[in-house]
Amino acid sequence: MDMDGDWPLPRPTTLFKFNRRPAGSSLSQANSVASTFSSLATPVVAEAVQRARDLATKSDAEGFHQLRVAFRKLRALYWAYSPYLGEEATAHATEEFKRLAALAGGTRDWDIAGDLLQAAQESGASIELLVAAAREKRAQAVVHSQTMIKSDAVEAFLNDVLLRAQTTLQSSCNDLPIRAFARKRVRLAQRALQKRSRRAVRSDAACEEDLHDVRKAGKKLRYLLEFFQPVIKGGHDRTIRELTSVQNKLGLFNDIAASENLIRSASFNEVPPQVVQESLQWLEKQKFRRMRAASRRVRNIAG
Template sequence: MDMDGDWPLPRPNTLIKVGRRLPGSALTGTSSIASTFSSLATPVIVDAVQRAKELATKSDAEGFHQLRISFRKLRALYWAYSPYLGEEVTAHATEEFRQLAEVAGGTRDWDIAGELLEVAKEKRASIELLVTAAREKRAQAVVHSQTVISGVDVEAFLNDVLLRAQTTLESRCNDLPIRAFAEERVRLAQRALKKRSRRAARSESVAEEELHDVRKAGKKLRYLLEFFQPVIKGEYGRKIKELASVQDKLGQFNDIAASEALIRSTTFNEVPPEVVLESLQWLEKQKCRRMRAASRRVRAMGG
């Protein structure tokens, strides 16, 4: 990922105070599609804005991680409402959310890599040099994330995209009830997860990309179930827990794979190449082990 690339965010025309709830009704099966969108999106936006303000002066890795999750949830929500938002509006908003999520996640990525290298250091003391270098890269990532986030008026931007979406939905589906629509979008997300899981399960050797696709599809379904659980029929609490369990296994694999890719793509001027190679060899072994565990869960789900 090119963290230094330029990607201008749209400047807002209208600002809504985030602390105030947008017009909408309580979440029930008879609520309109339009009013339910604002009810679901507003709490996520409130959380994102608060975290963005805190991270302007703090370097809390968990804060950056939670901000990334907020943007991922917004991507899932915009996908859910895309039939009425339209392809162009959805694609534009979700791309902006994706880029902001990547910026927010830069610090967290180095934290994960650093934690893994600390474990590797217990086996190979020479990796200490790379551990120190990773701490420096983490500090640089903090500055970069804070600079980008501070340069974007996150509150104005999020309120603007929310207002635009709300206006569009009110003009297209203000009188349509949410329940049938929500159930259909959840079914589509379930179908996508099952398709990706079965594709991975049929492979003799599950590829990293296939696991990544399953992970993304599982996250989308989980977020949608969390959003729509109050308005759809059925008890999905157990399903959400199952998805969380699978995501945990896939997340452990992803941490290793992402850390390996991060170290491979980074230049460490003060670290001998053989030390970097040694760390990559250790990460490769750990990745294979976690990949087998993740593959077993995916095969079970696909079966």
């Protein structure tokens, strides 16, 4: 299946209703593995559909960001249920979630880079031309995202993969209780985070890739705890808060690293190379400062 192509599906007849009640808030221990998936996925899918519709007429940074978050949550959920969904079906769905998240993220990435360049300019860097060029890149990213993310196609795709998943789960685990399953998947996510954290702090200076892996593992665990908290024993509010705090530190570092890579890979025909270089030097200094702060928080996880 070509995951980058259009999904040849009809307009969905089942419309998702978007509400802001957290996914998982209505779960109980009486739910089965199969029924729980539907309860968790449906509100996230509904939000993604609504966000995609909004992007046709809006270009605010938060809308793009929340759409990307919705697709990330769906990737985490499909990972959790992959033992019953099957490797192939999970891979097909999650690759498309990843592609759509990247399309939504293009605008968000230039928003972040633009804010950082503005901060560099305010600190004395002579990069006015690059700041203006970044605003233009952001405008181009909006057009690209709006062109590539068609709400009807997103809705049809999500409606289809959700129906396929529900059908598969009802035939394979409709009578299995949720608690043991949820606890097992959360434990696996916890172990993955611990393993990546230990690898990241094995040397005195953690590398960017290792910190990025910790960030991704932390997101997955946090999303799973938010999904499954109503049905697993023990309060996890503190763990979620701690993970969110660590994610914030890692996010600040990631913003710098991603913006540096974005600017290095972009072409700025109207901006002198020395202006671009000055911005990269400023970003690099900020990156190392934020990397140290992020590494300290990761060491706490690893310990």
